[in-house]
Amino acid sequence: MALLQVKQIEKSFGKKRLLKAVDFELKTGEILGVFGRNGSGKSTLLKILFGTQTAKTGSIKINESKYAVRKHFWNRNPVVADEVIGYLPQFSFLSQSSKVWDLIPKYFEGEEQDLIFRAPRMTKIAKRKVNELSLGERRYLEVLIVGNLKHPFLLLDEPFSMVEPLFKELIHEFLSSLKAKKGILLTDHYYHDVWQLADRNLVLKEGNLQEVNTLEDLVQAGYLRSK
């Protein structure tokens, strides 16, 4: 089992303190849901953990390996170099003009490619170019790619955004199957999906992470108006 410990992440934009000493833990075999209103800092937090956004303070510990957050853009990014965390950004990271079956070998070698090519509904997707896929198909493909890479931890930023119910079901099944070997941090405004999948939930409010146990807690935190 691997354990990700996040400590004292602080981030400000000008005078606005977006994240104030954020702490949490995530272990493999667990899905952690993170809720928060638009602009609350969820995506910024994920980028800081992945090392593509700088922060004022904070550290990340994975088992015995410690990674300080990047304080300046010229600092090294050991989280990326050590391949300990995979990250699905809100936007598409795939080369839009590439055919899917040309793209997969860039991420996987040999038989590993079957993890993608033999996934449900991939036969139809694989023949087309990325820019010819529907939003749902593209998101499903991206989740499959990031999920099947070797990182022990995954940060998924809006994996259900604009995804039709059939693909949502497939993503649910895939993430549930991944849970056995990975720790997954999931954030999405399609909160029913996150709530259904997550083992624990947190809400990011005024720069702090609070634990939520019921949907009523999300109402109390100002994330939902009513259940």
Added chain:
Amino acid sequence: MWKFYRDLTRFAVLFALVCIPLGSLLSAVILFGVLGTPIGLLMFNYFQKDEFYGYYNLGYTKLRLIGTTWLINLAVTPILLLIAFLILKLISLGALTS
């Protein structure tokens, strides 16, 4: 990695080709080696910035991607210079013209 190299260098080559009429073939080759990579990076950032995340997920940092591309282009420059020099020499000797 090689896709990144290809994508970025495509812009660098375009930049060098545009420079030929403004200077000479030799200066265009030098500009390709020295300034081609940063110019290519600017263009990549403009048109394909989001693709960086695909490389990050594969363990390539931005520094490694850009550094490797720049080193390769710098290493290739003397060979390109030699070829450009030979072409110019052949032209001056009339070998490439009737």
